[in-house]
Amino acid sequence: MNKTVNQYGSWAVVTGASDGIGKAFAQAIAANGMNVFLVARTKGQLDELSVELALRYKVKTAVIVADLSIMEGVDAVLDHTKESDVGLYVGAAGFGTSGDFIDTSIESELNMVDLNCKSIVKHAQVYAQRFKKRGSGGIILLSSLVGFQGTPRASNYAATKAFVQTLAEGLHVELKPHKIDVLAVAPGPVKSGFADRANMIMANTDSPQIVAQHALKRLGKCFTTRPGFLGKLLGYSLSMTPRWGRVQILTRVMGDMTKHNVHSGTRQHEAG
Numbered sequence: 001m002n003k004t005v006n007q008y009g010s011w012a013v014v015t016g017a018s019d020g021i022g023k024a025f026a027q028a029i030a031a032n033g034m035n036v037f038l039v040a041r042t043k044g045q046l047d048e049l050s051v052e053l054a055l056r057y058k059v060k061t062a063v064i065v066a067d068l069s070i071m072e073g074v075d076a077v078l079d080h081t082k083e084s085d086v087g088l089y090v091g092a093a094g095f096g097t098s099g100d101f102i103d104t105s106i107e108s109e110l111n112m113v114d115l116n117c118k119s120i121v122k123h124a125q126v127y128a129q130r131f132k133k134r135g136s137g138g139i140i141l142l143s144s145l146v147g148f149q150g151t152p153r154a155s156n157y158a159a160t161k162a163f164v165q166t167l168a169e170g171l172h173v174e175l176k177p178h179k180i181d182v183l184a185v186a187p188g189p190v191k192s193g194f195a196d197r198a199n200m201i202m203a204n205t206d207s208p209q210i211v212a213q214h215a216l217k218r219l220g221k222c223f224t225t226r227p228g229f230l231g232k233l234l235g236y237s238l239s240m241t242p243r244w245g246r247v248q249i250l251t252r253v254m255g256d257m258t259k260h261n262v263h264s265g266t267r268q269h270e271a272g
């Protein structure tokens, strides 16, 4: 590690902190002695985590209840955190959809673009400006294994993750002169609330804790990391295959993960 996580500043902002990967990031960051702003829509889960972190790690925590698929929610996070010494931003709020794109709910697909892409762009730019002013910072963005090629039956979700991956790669270089470390985290299947919301069945998964701990160790060392055994195994074996071949493989993988809804139609989560 170039520096320990708590050297990024006194406070971190973690979106998606009520569950899964974001929650694991919040726990790992607090365990390193850093104060954490916890962001998501579900107040009860954030409050519970807030108490747990404050008691266990003796850090300060603050809950921000916000829907990040709308700009008011995105701006509320920026507003609530502007007076604090935030040095680390983890954008983990996100969701996926699955099924035949032609039949999916367009509201859900567009809501996913707003959350997975638009909120990240705004947060990344404003925190980068603040980090530049304070002299350093760290930005961690959640990409995915599926973001490296087209992924049938999760086409739009994979496209949102390709967006995040590409954004992070560019920012990694662009923000380096300002002493801002940017990391794309590209896990394979992870055990969290994600699969249920996306209506996917994942036979094998890595744990959210592995993802978060690994990513925090890699921040400042590389521009993309593939945490977890599965993430590494799948990521590296896919990287040996040309892009058209990867699309064929992902067609099979996603076909397996969504075969339960092929005949019953798609069960899209109505987001927001």
Ligand SMILES: NC(=O)c1ccc[n+]([C@@H]2O[C@H](COP(=O)([O-])OP(=O)(O)OC[C@H]3O[C@@H](n4cnc5c(N)ncnc54)[C@H](OP(=O)(O)O)[C@@H]3O)[C@@H](O)[C@H]2O)c1
Pocket (backbone or CB within 6 Å): 015, 016, 017, 018, 019, 020, 021, 022, 039, 040, 041, 042, 043, 066, 067, 068, 069, 092, 093, 094, 095, 096, 115, 142, 143, 144, 145, 186, 187, 188, 189, 190, 191, 192, 193, 194, 195, 197, 272
């Ligand atoms: N799990 C996987 O297999 C996997 C693999 C690769 C990448 N990822 C990425 O990792 C990130 C985290 O996913 P996860 O696995 O941790 O999923 P998760 O367990 O479903 O957690 C998603 C988090 O995002 C929050 N969220 C969802 N919609 C939101 C909204 N409109 N506004 C604010 N917060 C919202 C949820 O909280 P509320 O519902 O309380 O708002 C929750 O805290 C996502 O970007 C996902 O694409 C996941």
